[in-house]
Structures are given as structure tokens and as C-alpha cells.
Amino acid sequence: MAHTQIEGLPFDLPARAGVRRIRAGATVPLPGAPRTQLMEGFEDRFTDIVDYIVRITDEIWQDRAVGYIRDTYDPACVIHSGYGTVRGAEPVVRSTLASVNAAPDGDTNHLNIAWSGDEQAGFYTAHLGYGGATNVAPTLYGPATGKRYTMRFAADCVSHTNMIHTEWLVRDAGAMVRQLGFDLDEAARATAAVTAAEPWVPLPSALRAAPPRSVEAWAQALFDGVWNARRFDRLAQFYAPDVIVHSGGGRVVQGLQLLSDLVIGLLAAVPDGAMSIEHICWSEETDGVIVAVRWLLTGSSARGGVLGNALPEGRAVTMMGISHLRLTGPLVVEEWTVFDEVAVMAAAYRD
Numbered sequence: 001m002a003h004t005q006i007e008g009l010p011f012d013l014p015a016r017a018g019v020r021r022i023r024a025g026a027t028v029p030l031p032g033a034p035r036t037q038l039m040e041g042f043e044d045r046f047t048d049i050v051d052y053i054v055r056i057t058d059e060i061w062q063d064r065a066v067g068y069i070r071d072t073y074d075p076a077c078v079i080h081s082g083y084g085t086v087r088g089a090e091p092v093v094r095s096t097l098a099s100v101n102a103a104p105d106g107d108t109n110h111l112n113i114a115w116s117g118d119e120q121a122g123f124y125t126a127h128l129g130y131g132g133a134t135n136v137a138p139t140l141y142g143p144a145t146g147k148r149y150t151m152r153f154a155a156d157c158v159s160h161t162n163m164i165h166t167e168w169l170v171r172d173a174g175a176m177v178r179q180l181g182f183d184l185d186e187a188a189r190a191t192a193a194v195t196a197a198e199p200w201v202p203l204p205s206a207l208r209a210a211p212p213r214s215v216e217a218w219a220q221a222l223f224d225g226v227w228n229a230r231r232f233d234r235l236a237q238f239y240a241p242d243v244i245v246h247s248g249g250g251r252v253v254q255g256l257q258l259l260s261d262l263v264i265g266l267l268a269a270v271p272d273g274a275m276s277i278e279h280i281c282w283s284e285e286t287d288g289v290i291v292a293v294r295w296l297l298t299g300s301s302a303r304g305g306v307l308g309n310a311l312p313e314g315r316a317v318t319m320m321g322i323s324h325l326r327l328t329g330p331l332v333v334e335e336w337t338v339f340d341e342v343a344v345m346a347a348a349y350r351d
Contacts, residue, residue, distance in 0.1 A: 292323070
């Protein structure tokens with residue numbers, strides 16, 4: 001297969017169709033712009049799979065075309081999150097109505113959309129973004145505060161013929177809880193008291209050994225060689241010295257030392273945790289190549305680290321996380337990692 005040669009990258013990129021870019025002031029396709037990607041069954045107005053995800057998200061959330069969910073989510077779709085598994089488009093409509101009602105001034109902003117797949121097998125998209133809103137209604141965590149908050153989200157979706165049929169959704173609820181002024185442990189205990197209709201049960205990863213010089217091999221080397229091996233001295237093999245990292249809980253750090261502290265702090269909360277990669281895809285953007293990795297950290301809860309000092313210890317927990325890593329050469333210069341502390345802590349608080 002032909003490869004796209006971008007100077008200095010630590011992997012080779014397979015050649016594929018050019019798609020819409022959304023970062024650093026990239027232009028929006030004009031109405032009637034020609035399609036750049038084969039997309040049988042999708043509405044003619046979408047130029048490519050990135051354009052599809054951006055437009056339907058904006059129309060549903062910003063334009064409030066909530067009923068359009070019925071045209072873009074399969075009636076039997078499956079949505080996975082740390083709070084449980086939801087099936088069907090109608091529950092998605094109901095939850096969206098509730099979210100818009102609770103945050104009527106909310107906005108949605110796109111940071112990256114990585115992708116893979118094609119019209120035959122279906123497209124996989126890894127959507128990274130953030131939104132801001134004012135808390136004007138009671139939540140599970142407490143009464144309305146009137147405070148403004150921002151929260152990053154990551155949504156990995158599988159789409160075919162204009163409809164999403166599988167989604168993995170992660171929101172940074174820990175950042176929201178902190179900004180609203182609520183206690184994280186109390187929020188987790190309140191969440192634990194609410195039983196999901198269908199608990200989320202992660203399936204074993206189907207990833208296999210990747211070819212040398214592939215994006216997949218590079219990502220596997222990072223997560224196995226650093227996280228699973230606990231070799232934090234190897235971070236310098238993958239990250240620039242002045243890397244900027246946006247992590248769960250609204251944490252932002254710069255530099256290898258503070259990145260190492262973040263990773264160790266997360267593993268300290270799940271000290272026997274094993275990191276497994278569930279999916280890898282990528283995007284060529286205006287400011288570099290971004291590799292998106294959906295992962296699971298599975299182990300036993302412990303006090304200390306990012307999950308605090310009050311958590312019940314020795315409880316089985318699984319953290320779903322999604323990381324987007326931006327490279328402009330051989331090293332990562334910026335990373336966004338989204339995980340939900342509240343969902344993981346709630347699992348530990350359940351009997």
C-alpha cells in the first residue's frame with residue numbers, strides 16, 4: 001500500500017482520501033462542495049466522514065435539531081460509557097433533551113476528529129471536543145449553582161450509511177464537578193446509588209500485533225512500554241521536552257516531569273492496573289498528525305493518586321479513556337486525554 005511521507009514522523013501513514021480539516025482556522029466546506037470520499041448511503045451534502053460528524057453534532061446540539069438523532073443514529077444503536085450501556089436512538093433523544101434543558105446556553109467546540117474505515121466496512125471516527133454551559137438546573141451532584149463550567153468530551157463512533165450504530169462516550173465529569181464546587185467523593189457516591197439499566201461490560205480487545213513503522217505499532221509501544229512496563233523514563237522517547245498535556249479532571253501540565261507525575265498519579269489510583277488498547281486511528285490536520293487511542297485501564301482501586309484518599313480499596317474498576325496525541329515531527333507536542341473520575345469512583349463505591 002502506498003504511504004504518505006511526512007518528514008520526521010516515527011511511523012508511515014497509508015495513503016487515503018483527503019477530508020475536511022477543522023483545526024487552526026481550517027475552512028468549512030461551502031454548500032454544494034464536491035464530495036472527496038466515497039460515502040454510499042450518506043446524505044449528499046456531506047463531503048466526507050469528518051464533515052458528517054461535525055455537521056450532525058452542530059445541528060443536533062447548537063441548532064437544536066434534536067429529532068435529527070433519529071436520522072443519524074440507528075434505531076438499534078449501542079452507546080457505551082462508564083455509567084452503563086444504552087440501546088436505541090430514542091434514549092439518545094431523551095438524554096439530549098434533558099442535557100439541553102439543563103444547560104440551555106451550552107456550546108460545542110471541535111478539537112479533532114480522527115478516523116479510519118470506509119463505506120463498505122463502516123467508518124470509525126474519534127471525536128474530541130469541549131463544551132461550556134451555565135448550571136441552571138439541579139444535577140445528580142447537587143442543586144443548581146449558577147456557575148459556568150467547561151468540560152472536554154471524546155466520542156468514538158462507528159457509522160454506516162448515514163447512521164451511527166456503536167458509540168463509546170467519555171466526558172470529563174470530574175472537571176465539571178470541581179468547577180461547580182461539589183465534592184468529588186459525594187458526587188461519586190450519589191452516582192453509585194443510581195443503577196444503570198444495563199451495566200457496561202467491556203469486551204476483550206481484538207487488536208493484534210501491528211506491522212513495523214505503522215501508527216498502531218507506535219501507539220502500542222507507547223502504552224505497553226511506558227504504562228504497562230511502568231517505565232516513565234521512556235516518556236522522552238515519545239514526547240517533546242515541552243509537551244503540553246490536557247488530562248482528566250481539567251488538569252493541564254507542561255513538560256516531561258509533570259507528565260510523568262500525571263501518569264504516576266493515575267496508576268497510583270489503580271496500582272495493579274493493566275492498560276489495553278481498544279482502537280487506534282489518526283488524522284492529518286493543519287498543525288500536525290493526531291493519533292487517537294481508545295484504551296481501558298483495568299485493575300483494583302487504591303487510595304491516593306487522582307481518585308483521592310477516601311475511595312474503598314481493592315474494588316474492581318475499569319476506566320475508559322481516549323487520548324489524542326499531536327505530532328509535528330518524531331515526538332508528541334500536545335496531548336488531550338479524557339477520562340471520567342466520577343464514573344470510576346462510583347464503581348468502587350458500589351457494594
